[in-house]
């Protein structure tokens with residue numbers, strides 16, 4: 001079967017595309033003929049030839065404006081916008097460890113970066129009555145881990161609600177809006193984390209991995225997802241083959257979320 005994703009020649013902006021999931025999405029899109037621009041605060045260790053890298057901090061309004069300016073100057077606009085940037089730097093210790101500065105930092109990274117960038121780039125999509133906006137959320141929005149990720153989980157919850165509302169507004173005007181909600185992804189950073197947890201408990205990476213899976217209540221498929229598996233789902237969803245998919249959240253967690 002020839003399963004052409006029909007993405008050849010499209011222009012995509014992927015935020016946070018130098019590491020982890022974002023880097024896998026950049027590579028996947030490029031492999032199917034998409035012109036890709038991506039962002040991070042620092043330059044990539046292994047830049048891909050043909051990909052445009054823009055160094056900017058997306059937690060600030062100025063950083064987002066600067067990125068939107070580069071997009072307009074180089075391309076005029078984008079066909080696909082993938083908001084992958086996100087994460088958590090909150091300390092452990094439950095609610096009491098989360099002061100205003102931590103809350104605002106988690107909200108700026110996981111919610112406002114996407115809100116601001118969508119606001120800057122959507123008008124050009126709407127003018128063409130075409131485009132796709134995708135938000136990377138997390139299963140933590142329905143499965144928060146209170147020891148250290150309450151603010152991150154709440155920010156992802158807000159991102160998800162925002163995404164649904166945006167979809168209701170702009171899908172009738174030709175722009176699809178989607179969410180992908182990963183469980184644990186085995187990125188380089190999460191391997192380092194599991195190794196550290198394992199070492200602290202006197203075991204190796206496999207031991208640390210089992211500890212993390214236990215904290216999540218287990219992963220029925222028995223392992224985290226690879227960045228490539230999540231990138232494959234995203235690549236399909238932003239393609240014209242998924243033209244009737246909009247407003248929905250697509251969980252990829254190996255069965256981690258235990259409820260319907």
Ligand SMILES: NC(=O)c1ccc[n+]([C@@H]2O[C@H](COP(=O)([O-])OP(=O)(O)OC[C@H]3O[C@@H](n4cnc5c(N)ncnc54)[C@H](OP(=O)(O)O)[C@@H]3O)[C@@H](O)[C@H]2O)c1
Pocket residue numbers: 015016017018019020021022039040041042043056057058059083084085086087109136137138139181182183184185186187188189190
């Ligand atoms: N990993 C998981 O298990 C997992 C699970 C569920 C959901 N997710 C979600 O998936 C997405 C990707 O996560 P990941 O784990 O793959 O991330 P990651 O490996 O930590 O990579 C994050 C990327 O974003 C960039 N970045 C970070 N802060 C930035 C900022 N302020 N401005 C601009 N760029 C910034 C980083 O580069 P610089 O550091 O150079 O800026 C990097 O390219 C996030 O939305 C995350 O919440 C991840």
